[in-house]
Amino acid sequence: xxxxxxxxxxxxxxxxxxxxxxxxxxxxxxxxxxxxxxxxxxxxxxxxxxxxxxxxxxxxxxxxxxxxxxxxxxxxxxxxxxxxxxxxxxxxxxxxxxxxxxxxxxxxxxxxxxxxxxxxxxxxxxxxxxxxxxxxxxxxxxxxxxxxxxxxxxxxxxxxxxxxxxxxxxxxxxxxxxxxxxxxxxxxxxxxxxxxxxxxxxxxxxxxxxxxxxxxxxxxxxxxxxxxxxxxxxxxxxxxxxxxxxxxxxxxxxxxxxxxxxxxxxxxxxxxxxxxxxxxxxxxxxxxxxxxxxxxxxxxxxxxxxxxxxxxxxxxxxxxxxxxxxxxxxxxxxxxxxxxxxxxxxxxxxxxxxxxxxxxxxxxxxxxxxxxxxxxxxxxxxxxxxxxxxxxxxxxxxxxxxxxxxxxxxxxxxxxxxxxxxxxxxxxxxxxxxxxxxxxxxxxxxxxxxxxxxxxxxxxxxxxxxxxxxxxxxxxxxxxxxxxxxxxxxxxxxxxxxxxxxxxxxxxxxxxxxxxxxxxx
Numbered sequence: 001x002x003x004x005x006x007x008x009x010x011x012x013x014x015x016x017x018x019x020x021x022x023x024x025x026x027x028x029x030x031x032x033x034x035x036x037x038x039x040x041x042x043x044x045x046x047x048x049x050x051x052x053x054x055x056x057x058x059x060x061x062x063x064x065x066x067x068x069x070x071x072x073x074x075x076x077x078x079x080x081x082x083x084x085x086x087x088x089x090x091x092x093x094x095x096x097x098x099x100x101x102x103x104x105x106x107x108x109x110x111x112x113x114x115x116x117x118x119x120x121x122x123x124x125x126x127x128x129x130x131x132x133x134x135x136x137x138x139x140x141x142x143x144x145x146x147x148x149x150x151x152x153x154x155x156x157x158x159x160x161x162x163x164x165x166x167x168x169x170x171x172x173x174x175x176x177x178x179x180x181x182x183x184x185x186x187x188x189x190x191x192x193x194x195x196x197x198x199x200x201x202x203x204x205x206x207x208x209x210x211x212x213x214x215x216x217x218x219x220x221x222x223x224x225x226x227x228x229x230x231x232x233x234x235x236x237x238x239x240x241x242x243x244x245x246x247x248x249x250x251x252x253x254x255x256x257x258x259x260x261x262x263x264x265x266x267x268x269x270x271x272x273x274x275x276x277x278x279x280x281x282x283x284x285x286x287x288x289x290x291x292x293x294x295x296x297x298x299x300x301x302x303x304x305x306x307x308x309x310x311x312x313x314x315x316x317x318x319x320x321x322x323x324x325x326x327x328x329x330x331x332x333x334x335x336x337x338x339x340x341x342x343x344x345x346x347x348x349x350x351x352x353x354x355x356x357x358x359x360x361x362x363x364x365x366x367x368x369x370x371x372x373x374x375x376x377x378x379x380x381x382x383x384x385x386x387x388x389x390x391x392x393x394x395x396x397x398x399x400x401x402x403x404x405x406x407x408x409x410x411x412x413x414x415x416x417x418x419x420x421x422x423x424x425x426x427x428x429x430x431x432x433x434x435x436x437x438x439x440x441x442x443x444x445x446x447x448x449x450x451x452x453x454x455x456x457x458x459x460x461x462x463x464x465x466x467x468x469x470x471x472x473x474x475x476x477x478x479x480x481x482x483x484x485x486x487x488x489x490x491x492x493x494x495x496x497x498x499x500x501x502x503x504x505x506x507x508x509x510x511x512x513x514x515x516x517x518x519x520x521x
Contacts (some may be wrong), residue, residue: 016149016150028160028164032044033348035168037349037350038171039174041273041277041280041353042276046182046185048276048282049254050119052248053123057133057192058159061137062243063239064237064241065092065133067144068233069138069142069145069232071231073142088141088228091228091229091233092133095233096133099127104124107124107127110123115258116258118182126192132193132197140152155203158198159198170184242384245425249418253275257271257414261274261411263407277354277357277411278415281358281415285362288334288365288369289330289368289369292369322376323373323377324443327369327445334366335458336495337359338362339465340461340487345358347480360412367419367422367425368422371422374433381436387429390432393424394428405417452498452502453495456498
């Protein structure tokens with residue numbers, strides 16, 4: 001295969017992997033709504049306490065370790081170095097096995113830190129998900145190193161569909177059979193393990209059908225244990241951290257929110273309910289962030305490709321347009337959500353609780369989406385470890401802010417802490433991008449026009465909603481859904497027409513917009 005064809009195959013595969021990831025993120029956001037409806041805020045709280053553990057294992061097996069392995073395999077595309085591959089698998093098994101032992105053995109202490117010893121069994125079962133990480137990562141890394149992204153994409157979709165289906169079925173059975181809500185966490189962990197097993201089986205089927213020839217004259221690359229460990233584990237963890245921004249911030253809430261609420265005199269049950277209410281913001285924020293940052297996630301292969309070609313003009317155009325589009329989408333989604341939150345809360349979660357806290361939390365959409373967009377640019381330029389470090393700094397900031405704000409303002413303080421920590425991550429990414437490139441200087445945002453368009457949309461939707469609010473609460477749930485869809489359509493149309501009227505979009509950006517009436521103007 002020629003070098004040009006190999007590059008084309010690589011970038012096609014990279015885009016395929018990106019869109020499979022988006023599918024997984026959207027599915028992961030959507031299914032939490034029926035899960036909360038089935039189990040209530042306490043059941044949802046239990047799920048959210050366990051999810052960061054299984055979420056971390058999934059990210060490591062999907063993004064982190066496969067990316068690290070694929071780099072090594074790609075360098076040795078003509079070599080049949082079985083010894084090196086065995087060493088890679090051994091390192092993965094040692095690392096994942098150590099995490100499994102730590103979580104399993106420390107489950108009682110972790111549960112006490114969460115102020116909820118009822119979570120011990122679920123934490124222990126969630127630890128088993130790490131035992132499958134080495135094998136799933138290994139096969140995905142092998143395929144990706146050979147520029148074959150199809151097995152990874154399909155295995156991810158298999159894993160997500162099976163996991164989500166089993167979680168919903170388990171939640172239904174728990175409620176139907178009047179089982180303890182703590183079984184939600186247990187069932188979530190089991191569903192994740194089964195999903196990973198089936199994902200592994202699909203990868204093994206691809207591997208069995210794989211045809212691969214090696215050059216007998218190829219020189220085997222020798223890699224020291226130290227360098228191999230650094231490349232597989234170090235690089236893999238850095239990649240994973242970059243994909244775990246919201247997850248790591250959620251980890252902080254897992255260990256601080258309920259304990260800090262209880263110190264204010266709130267009972268365990270009430271603290272669980274409040275944590276579950278705040279966690280309602282997670283799927284909504286994730287959906288908004290995925291929608292707004294999808295362009296940025298798809299940008300990484302393009303940025304890398306243009307950088308390799310030294311195509312500075314197109315590179316700058318990609319960066320500027322993606323950053324602006326992310327800002328426009330995230331801002332619109334946030335303002336719309338803030339205006340309609342009581343109604344959205346009622347429709348999705350049956351009861352309007354914590355809307356003020358959730359409105360605060362929704363601002364995370366803007367900062368997180370822009371952070372992902374900026375980090376994607378940096379990662380495309382090769383700054384992987386730096387962006388991972390910024391996420392860790394944001395996580396530390398979240399911990400400090402939680403300790404300061406939750407005792408004063410409860411879950412409102414927790415929501416504000418998430419917003420501020422995501423802002424800190426964004427500012428660090430922006431600072432680093434400005435310091436090491438001049439790309440941000442080329443990104444011109446018409447701030448006054450944008451704020452005006454957002455204000456017009458907000459006023460229009462708020463006014464119409466004010467007129468129909470009384471009727472909304474008289475509708476059936478389906479009627480409420482139709483009502484909100486109409487409001488969203490009106491809001492989106494008003495917003496886009498306002499942006500068009502104020503000439504916010506460049507000529508090139510208008511060419512890629514899907515709405516024909518915008519182009520005609």
